[in-house]
Amino acid sequence: MKDIRFIAIFLLLAATAVSAQDADSAYNSKSGWNIIPLPIVSYHSDLGFQFGALATIYDYGDGSYYPDYKHLVYFELSLYTKLSGIARVSYDSQYLLPGYRVTANLGFFPNKAYSFFGFNGYRSVYTPEFITTGAESYKSRVFYNYQNYQTRFMVDLQKNINPWLKWIAGMNLWNFNLQSVDVDFINRGKESDLLPAIADEPGLYERYIAYGIIPKDEADGGFVANVKAGIVADTRDFDANPSKGIWTELLMNMAPGFIGNASPHIKLVAMHRQYFPLAGKRLIFAYRVGYQGTIAGHTPFYMQSQLQTSFIYNLTNAVGGAESVRGILYNRLLADGFAIGNAELRWRTLDFRFLGQNCFLGFNLFADAAVTVQKIDFDQEEALRQAVLLDDPAVPGNPWAFSADDYFDFSSADTPHYTMGGGLKIGFNENTIISADIGKALSPRDGSLGVYIGMDFMF
Numbered sequence: 001m002k003d004i005r006f007i008a009i010f011l012l013l014a015a016t017a018v019s020a021q022d023a024d025s026a027y028n029s030k031s032g033w034n035i036i037p038l039p040i041v042s043y044h045s046d047l048g049f050q051f052g053a054l055a056t057i058y059d060y061g062d063g064s065y066y067p068d069y070k071h072l073v074y075f076e077l078s079l080y081t082k083l084s085g086i087a088r089v090s091y092d093s094q095y096l097l098p099g100y101r102v103t104a105n106l107g108f109f110p111n112k113a114y115s116f117f118g119f120n121g122y123r124s125v126y127t128p129e130f131i132t133t134g135a136e137s138y139k140s141r142v143f144y145n146y147q148n149y150q151t152r153f154m155v156d157l158q159k160n161i162n163p164w165l166k167w168i169a170g171m172n173l174w175n176f177n178l179q180s181v182d183v184d185f186i187n188r189g190k191e192s193d194l195l196p197a198i199a200d201e202p203g204l205y206e207r208y209i210a211y212g213i214i215p216k217d218e219a220d221g222g223f224v225a226n227v228k229a230g231i232v233a234d235t236r237d238f239d240a241n242p243s244k245g246i247w248t249e250l251l252m253n254m255a256p257g258f259i260g261n262a263s264p265h266i267k268l269v270a271m272h273r274q275y276f277p278l279a280g281k282r283l284i285f286a287y288r289v290g291y292q293g294t295i296a297g298h299t300p301f302y303m304q305s306q307l308q309t310s311f312i313y314n315l316t317n318a319v320g321g322a323e324s325v326r327g328i329l330y331n332r333l334l335a336d337g338f339a340i341g342n343a344e345l346r347w348r349t350l351d352f353r354f355l356g357q358n359c360f361l362g363f364n365l366f367a368d369a370a371v372t373v374q375k376i377d378f379d380q381e382e383a384l385r386q387a388v389l390l391d392d393p394a395v396p397g398n399p400w401a402f403s404a405d406d407y408f409d410f411s412s413a414d415t416p417h418y419t420m421g422g423g424l425k426i427g428f429n430e431n432t433i434i435s436a437d438i439g440k441a442l443s444p445r446d447g448s449l450g451v452y453i454g455m456d457f458m459f
Contacts, residue, residue, distance in 0.1 A: 030058075030060045030063060030066045030067070030358070030429055031060050031061065031062055031063030031066070032059070032060060032061075032063075033057065033058070033059050033060075034057070034058045034059075034060060034429065035055060035056075035057050035058075036055070036056045036057075036058075036357070036428055036429070036432050037053065037054070037055040038053070038054050038055070038056075038432075038434075039052075039053055040052040040053055040054055040076070040078045042453035042454060043451055043453050044080065044321075044322060044451065044452050044453065044454070045449065045450045045451040045452070046082075046115060046320075046321055046329065046330035046450065047080040047081075047082050047084055047330070048080045048081035048082035048083075049080065049081045050078050050079070050080050050081075050453075051078060051079055051081075052076065052077050052078025052079060052086070053076075053077060053078070054074070054075060054076040054077075054078070054455075055074070055075045056072065056073075056074050056075075056431070056432050057071075057072070057073045057074075058071070058072055058429070058431060059071040059072075067238060067240075067429065067430035067431065068238070068239075069431065070093060070094075070095045071091075071092075071093045071095065071096070072090075072091065072092045072093065072431070073089070073090070073091050074088075074089065074090040074091075075088075075089050076088050076089075082113055083111065083112035083113045083186070084109070084110060084111035084112065084113070084114070085108075085109070085110050085111075086107065086108075086109055087107065087108045087109075088105060088106065088107030088108070088109075089105065089106055089107075090103070090104070090105040091103065091104045091105070097157075099159060099160075100157050100158065100159050101157070101158040101159075101166075102155070102156070102157060103154075103155070103156045103158075104153075104154060104155040104156070105152075105153075105154050106152070106153050106154075107150075107151070107152050107153075108149075108150075108151050108152075109149070109150040109151075109152070110149045110150075111147070111148045111149070111150075112147050112181065112182060112185065112186070113142055113145040113146075113147070113181055113186075114145060114146055114147065114148035114331075115144060115145060115320075115329060115330040115331045115332075116144055116145060116146055116203075116204055116205050116331060116334075117144055117204070117329060117331060117332050117334070118204060118208070118334070118407070118408075119213065119301075119334050119335065119375070119376040119378070120333075120334070120335050120372050120375045120376055120414055121332070121333045121334075121335060121371065121372045121414035121415075121417065122409060122412075122414050122415060122417075122445055123372075123375070123408065123409055123410060123412075123413075123414055124407065124408065124409075125405065125406060125407055125408060125409055125445075126144075126329070126332070126445055126446070126447070127406050128444075128447075130143045130144070130406075131143050131144060133193065139196075139201050139203075140195055140196050140201045140203060141195060142181045142183070142186070142195060142203060143201070143203045143204060144203065144204055145181050145203060145205070146178060146179070146180060146181060146203065146205035147178065147179045147180065147181055147182060148176065148177075148178055148221075148302070149176070149177040149178075149221075150174065150175070150176055150177075151174070151175045152172070152173065152174050152175075153172075153173045154170065154171070154172045154173070155170055155171055156168055156169070156170030156228065156310065157169055157170060158232065158310075161231075164233060164234060164235045165231065165232075165233050165234075166231070166232050166234065167229075167230070167231055167232075168228065168229070168230050168231070168232050168249075168251070168310050169227075169228060169229050170227075170228040171225070171226070171227060171228070172224075172225070172226040172228060172253070172308075173223075173224075173225050173226075174223070174224040174225075174226075174303070174306070175221070175222075175223050175224075176221030176222055176223075176224075176302040176303075177220070177221050178219065178220050178221035178302060179220065180198045180203070180205065180206060181195075181198065181203065183195045183196070183197055183198060199399070200399055201399055202399055202400065204407075207387070207400075207407070210386065210387075210390060210400070211383040211384075211386045211387050211390075212378070212379065212382055212383055212386055213378045213383050214301055215300075215301075217262070218263075218300045218301050218302060221302050222262055222263075222300060222302065223260060223261075223262075224255055224261060224300070224303055225255060225259045225260055225261055226253045226254060226255050227253075227254045227255075227256065227259075228251060228252070228253050228254075229251070229252050229254070230249060230250050230251035230252055230269075230310070231249070231250055232247070232248070232249045232250075232310055233246060233247070233248045233249075234246070234247050234248075235247075236275065238430065240430060240431045240432075240433060240456065240457075241427060241430055241431075241433065241457065242275045242284075242286075243275060243277045243280070243281040243284050244275050244276065244277050244284075245274075245275055246272065246273065246274045246275070247272075247273040247274075248271065248272040248273070249269065249270070249271050249309065249310045250268075250269070250270050251268070251269040251270075251308070251309070251310060252266060252267075252268060252269075253266070253267040253268075253269065253308050254266045254267075255267075255297070255303075262300070263297065263298045263299065263300045264297045264298075265294055265296060265297030265298055265299045265303075266294070266295050266296040266297060267292060267293065267294055267295070267299065267308060268291070268292070268293060268294075268295045269290070269291070269292045269308050269309065270290055270291045270292075271288065271289075271290035271291075271309060272288065272289050272290060273286065273287070273288045273459050274286065274287055281348060282347065282348050282349075283345070283346070283347050283348070284345075284346040284348075285343075285344070285345055285346075286343075286344045286346060286457075286459070287341070287342060287343045287344065288340070288341065288342045288458075288459045289339075289340070289341045289342075290339070290340050290341075291337065291338070291339050291340075291373070292307065292308060292318065292337065292338060292340075293336060293337025293338065293373065293374045294336045294337060294374065299336060301334075301376065304318075304334050304335065304336065304376065305317050305318060305331055305334060306318065307319070307323060307324055317330060317331050318331075318333070318334075318338065318340075319331075319332065319333040319334075319335075319338055319340060319370040319417070320332035320333055320370075320417075320446070321450065321452070322437070322450075322452035322454055322458070323458060324340060324368070324370065325340065325342075325368040325369065325370045325417060325419055325439075326366065326368050326419055326421055326437050326438075326439030326450050326452060326458070327368065327419030327420070327421055327438075327439025327440050327441045327446070327447075327449065327450040328370075328417050328419055328439075328441045328446035328447055328450065329441075329446055329447040332417065332446055332447070333370055333371075333372060333414070333417060334376070335372040335373070335374060335375060335376055335414070336374040336375060336376045336377070337372070337373045337374025338370055338371065338372055338373055338374075339370065339371055339373050340368075340369070340370040341368070341369045341370070342366065342367075342368045342369075342458065342459060343366065343367050343368075344364050344365070344366040344367075344457075344458075344459075345364060345365045345366070346362060346363075346364045346425075346457075347362055347363045347364070348360055348361075348362040349361050349362055349363060354428075357428050357429055358428070358429050358430065359426065359427060359428055359429075360425075360426070360427040360430075361424075361425070361426055361427075362424070362425040362426075362427070363422065363423065363424055363425070364422060364423045364424075364425060364437070364457075365421075365422045366420070366421055366422065366423070366437070366439070367418070367419070367420050368418070368419045368420075368421075368439065369416045369417060369418045369419070370416070370417050371414055371415065371416040371417065372413070372414035380408075380410055384404060384408075387400075387402040387404070387407075388402065390402065417441070417443065417446050418441075418442040418443070419439045419440060419441050419442060419446075419450075420439070420440055420442065421437060421438050421439035421440055421450075422437070422438060423435060423436050423437035423438060424436045425457070432455070433455065433456050433457060434453075434454075434455060435452070435453070435454055435455060435456060435457065435458075436451075436452070436453045437450075437451075437452045437453075437458075438450070438451050438452075439452070
């Protein structure tokens, strides 16, 4: 990824609202159905500029639920200029089934240039010159990419054991369709700065397959059906923008063979989030610490990139980027198990009314980190042997030329990946929050700078 030295962000925001009740109701009260449609004009340094539209529909009932809601439905259709997209619908309610919270989402996430930097963090070397046009060792701008089309359906049920403790159960279905980057598609209509064919310049994904690191039966993707079960402790005062309390979850995501999984496995997820009011709701300190790892079986490599929690609405990746460690490269840390930590200071500076909506303006400062705690195992000696065999000096201009230092660092374990940064938040009716964060990687091995404009607080 090219270094980003100067960034100007222009966020075009237009908000309208349709309410089934009087729009002049008291500031702290909303009732009936409220629709907040927004155009999507955003920027994500890993994915490019995003264009599209979203709509969030809230049912506040008779107003006694506000700022909570009876029902929430969310729609999004958008495209990123770096060849990915989102088409999804989500639903959340504590009133559809009395006594249960129901969350569901259906999404299609095509990505023609999905980031891939190898396995186990710093044990895989990132060489930015490989993707820097004009550099002496330039290979291809998509050297660290492959095509990844993901379809996902999820439905979860939660029920309170007591006012702050609940159990959760659900079914998560994924289908992954993977292949090499479609270079012809990216090159079409261009007369210069063309990408080389994959056969002439294989990327890291193709090399991992050829070296035997990615098993051939996983290289094209596959289907995964997860059964989810766990407990959640939640004492937050408000889900979308909490000012106090905890949110702790312990989940088992099980992919058993008898429901069609080619690689049965169990993932354990343990996440703790806590919120401290330093000056009422105006100044909040929040942090998240957690672990996700395989505790049984074999997790296919295409599932290792999925960050799994009790609420999964958008496309979530582990680890690197807007949902995990802001500032490091998207999917920089891909491992069988990882630990993650985020700390954030949130300052709510101004409350105001805009187009009949209750709004606020806020800022945040943060520090993020993650580290590999369980490696994705593969035969290192065999991988190096295959790489050397492919690097045949008798073949002029051999595209499989290989130097171990360009790809691997097996000399030590992964060390923490650190970032720091800050951001801006604009909230509508406490539930819809537009977020802009800028994160700086503290090591050049993780890239340079990440810019993320999207929805909601990260945790």
